[in-house]
Amino acid sequence: MTKAIEIENFSYAYPDGTIALSDVNLGVEHGEKIALIGPNGAGKSTLLLVMAGFVRGTGKVKIDGLEVNRANLRSIRACLGACLENPEDQLFMPTLFDDVAFGPLNMGLSHEEISKRVADALQTVGLPGMGDKAPHHLSAGQKRAAAIATVLSMDPKIITLDEPDGSLDPRNRNNLVRLLKRLSQTLVIATCNMNFAAALADRAVLVNKGRVVAEGDAGKIMRDLQLMVEHGLEVPGIHFS
Amino acid sequence: MHMANELLSLPVAAGTFAIATAGLGLICRKAGRIISTDKLALMGILGAFVFAGQMVNFQLPGMPGTSGHMVGAVLLTIVLGPHLAAIVMSSVVIVQCLIFQDGGLLALGCNIINMALVPCYIGYFLYRAFTAGRASSLRVYVGTMLACLVSIEAGAILVPVQAALAGVLAVPFSTFLITMVGVHLLVGFVEGMITVAVLGYMRQVRPDIIVDSLPGGARLSRSAVLGTLAAFAIITGAGLSLLASDLPDGLEWSYAERPDQPGFEPAVANADSTIAAVDRFQSKYSPLPDYSVRTSQFGELPHEAAEVSTGWTSFAGVLGSAITMALIWLTARILRKKRSSVA
Amino acid sequence: MHHAHIDKFAYQDSPVHRLDSRVKLVVVLVFTAVVVSLPRTSLSILACYAVGPFAILVWAGIPLRFTFKQILLVSPFVLVLALSCPLYDRTPAAVAFGPFSWRLTLGWMRCFAILAKFIVTMLALIALVSTTRFSDLLAGLQKLGLPRVLVIQLGFLYRYIFVLIDRAQHILRARAGRKLRNLGLKAELKIAGAMLGSLFIRSIDTAEHIDTAMQARGFDGKWRTLAKLRIRTADCVFASAAAAFIFTLYFFLKPLLQ
Numbered sequence: 001m002t003k004a005i006e007i008e009n010f011s012y013a014y015p016d017g018t019i020a021l022s023d024v025n026l027g028v029e030h031g032e033k034i035a036l037i038g039p040n041g042a043g044k045s046t047l048l049l050v051m052a053g054f055v056r057g058t059g060k061v062k063i064d065g066l067e068v069n070r071a072n073l074r075s076i077r078a079c080l081g082a083c084l085e086n087p088e089d090q091l092f093m094p095t096l097f098d099d100v101a102f103g104p105l106n107m108g109l110s111h112e113e114i115s116k117r118v119a120d121a122l123q124t125v126g127l128p129g130m131g132d133k134a135p136h137h138l139s140a141g142q143k144r145a146a147a148i149a150t151v152l153s154m155d156p157k158i159i160t161l162d163e164p165d166g167s168l169d170p171r172n173r174n175n176l177v178r179l180l181k182r183l184s185q186t187l188v189i190a191t192c193n194m195n196f197a198a199a200l201a202d203r204a205v206l207v208n209k210g211r212v213v214a215e216g217d218a219g220k221i222m223r224d225l226q227l228m229v230e231h232g233l234e235v236p237g238i239h240f241s
Numbered sequence: 242m243h244m245a246n247e248l249l250s251l252p253v254a255a256g257t258f259a260i261a262t263a264g265l266g267l268i269c270r271k272a273g274r275i276i277s278t279d280k281l282a283l284m285g286i287l288g289a290f291v292f293a294g295q296m297v298n299f300q301l302p303g304m305p306g307t308s309g310h311m312v313g314a315v316l317l318t319i320v321l322g323p324h325l326a327a328i329v330m331s332s333v334v335i336v337q338c339l340i341f342q343d344g345g346l347l348a349l350g351c352n353i354i355n356m357a358l359v360p361c362y363i364g365y366f367l368y369r370a371f372t373a374g375r376a377s378s379l380r381v382y383v384g385t386m387l388a389c390l391v392s393i394e395a396g397a398i399l400v401p402v403q404a405a406l407a408g409v410l411a412v413p414f415s416t417f418l419i420t421m422v423g424v425h426l427l428v429g430f431v432e433g434m435i436t437v438a439v440l441g442y443m444r445q446v447r448p449d450i451i452v453d454s455l456p457g458g459a460r461l462s463r464s465a466v467l468g469t470l471a472a473f474a475i476i477t478g479a480g481l482s483l484l485a486s487d488l489p490d491g492l493e494w495s496y497a498e499r500p501d502q503p504g505f506e507p508a509v510a511n512a513d514s515t516i517a518a519v520d521r522f523q524s525k526y527s528p529l530p531d532y533s534v535r536t537s538q539f540g541e542l543p544h545e546a547a548e549v550s551t552g553w554t555s556f557a558g559v560l561g562s563a564i565t566m567a568l569i570w571l572t573a574r575i576l577r578k579k580r581s582s583v584a
Numbered sequence: 585m586h587h588a589h590i591d592k593f594a595y596q597d598s599p600v601h602r603l604d605s606r607v608k609l610v611v612v613l614v615f616t617a618v619v620v621s622l623p624r625t626s627l628s629i630l631a632c633y634a635v636g637p638f639a640i641l642v643w644a645g646i647p648l649r650f651t652f653k654q655i656l657l658v659s660p661f662v663l664v665l666a667l668s669c670p671l672y673d674r675t676p677a678a679v680a681f682g683p684f685s686w687r688l689t690l691g692w693m694r695c696f697a698i699l700a701k702f703i704v705t706m707l708a709l710i711a712l713v714s715t716t717r718f719s720d721l722l723a724g725l726q727k728l729g730l731p732r733v734l735v736i737q738l739g740f741l742y743r744y745i746f747v748l749i750d751r752a753q754h755i756l757r758a759r760a761g762r763k764l765r766n767l768g769l770k771a772e773l774k775i776a777g778a779m780l781g782s783l784f785i786r787s788i789d790t791a792e793h794i795d796t797a798m799q800a801r802g803f804d805g806k807w808r809t810l811a812k813l814r815i816r817t818a819d820c821v822f823a824s825a826a827a828a829f830i831f832t833l834y835f836f837l838k839p840l841l842q
Contacts, residue, residue, distance in 0.1 A: 052800050082800040089797050092798065093739060102801055150801065154802070246702070247662060269731035269733045290783060293751060296752045299775065409624070410665055411673035416672075442777050442781030447785050555628030569635075
């Protein structure tokens, strides 16, 4: 069976020569929930952009068995939904409905199917019937949920999330954890909040300075005090459900 | 300088609306061909930037309590080119009307012409004229300053022209024109300074953004600022003294107060006759002619009785409207109270 | 002044809010055109015309305080020009109004007419925009033939005004916290230039992120939208009622009030 994500010997340098990722190897199984942990500037966001086909370097990247290249881009993007770091960037349409419908519309679905998908996605993220709202009338937690709905409506197999817990208060963060746990999709979550990662992930991948430093069982890696401190992270404290 | 509905007549509003629609339609068709998909989000954001940028104000020297802010047309036209900038500025004007209620619905055509189309194209071509070929820092500076001054002036001059064509205002055309030109000389000057400052900052921090659209550098050096200030002062001073010699200050003078002044009456007679001519033209050709104007000179009406009865009907009209509005308001209030008490 | 919730009333619900945006837009446009073409000297007919938008505002549950504050906010330019009329047009006129009569100049009549027309047309415009979501207005405008590029542009613009105004306010606060006196023109300009420059650069970055988000959701340059507008019976009833109101006043009441 093919893996959800397969990255082999991938390297990438910015146009100015700074190395962003070097010799990354990573495999993600279907249905796994992976935490991509690491300090600021470690290369987590870049790695997520690599998966979505926005950054191309040397090495091999396969999404659901499909190699990432220009010809496959359409299929890749239907299969992998990328949630950006800032919901303000993700929600760019005048109303929530238009935003959640944007992906399905581009997939060329029928209008009934689109309306159904939008309703389902909004229901899943806990914003039922809010399609007529404008994004600037939503709270921070609602914006985050809405951003997830915009990729859910495309019914992808894999969802990548870049710091989804950013600037959320504990209650909203808890709601987000519950929402993400309910999803059946393969999740790749980049975060530097260890409590958040520990509450969600089966497996953790520690990234620093563009390299995969450690990977394995989430509990095992995140409880390794020396490893975590060495890479500017911390050991998770209270586990919340 | 948002044009309002009430300063326009229907033919002028319709005419400017038609011109703006045709112009914008042409530009959109042209832009549809040259636009790349990644420009869509950029244009939208830069429109929003114009709004946000207008909030960033700064103190003007020598005028405590007043502050200047950016208009943005020239900055956009330098970064995006005239077609896209015109679309962005038009959308800004439309949103100002439809969300912030700045400028009337009928005046939208005027406002698009005055604040979007004219400034973007004039600004672009002036800037280009100065920086084409080799663009030194001085050329960019002078080009930007001139582009801002002239493009804003051009838009401002159109306001009194449109108002005079409509003939609603009693202010003589020349007075209105001089006031607008004077005020917008300052606005344009501030716009030029701030645009140069922004270009200078961007060149320092992110040269990649403007590297292909902005050759050469714009810098706000001390000598440049002083030089512009001096030139501005001389031009303003010379202009004002020239104007002052044959035209008194617009807001202070009036017909009844200074009937003795020589060189004054012709100006008024002139302006009045143009307006009267436009009026005649209008009442002849407008679909809904403004026919009551000439019969309204109450002072000359011999029929005292007719006038009184007019007074009573209009009194009834106003009173009736006021009562109706009060009733509507009260009914709504009672209904709402009832509904909230039920719920 | 222009806070992020200026359009919050558009998101309420009422029979007026549910009307088709195209119908409302056309009605307001016709209303404005008729009001603007009214004679300069007759103020009473303007009071009658005010009843229409007033009724709609009340029916839709828009607070009158908000309405009048909004009118006041956008009035300065018109106010100055209207108030300059009495200075130039001093033709005397006798005005009779019910039991009262007094002498005025035509300039004052013009001034009052301009201000009254301003208030009435503003009432109509506010009745339109505070009962219609901007997205619906956009969909309506597109159906009425607004070029697609402009529709897309307006959509993005509307979405990001509030985001960028927030950012601008943060930057302004950051300056206010550190700048304690007037620094002179050059420094002031330099600071404002840097503030605007950084706002500009962040805007461009945001645009790049949005572009990424669009592509990630399969955007290929073809803009697709779902049309949701439909003209219903209520819209037809409203349009006929509005037309009846506007033209009854124009053809029957106006001659009476002359």
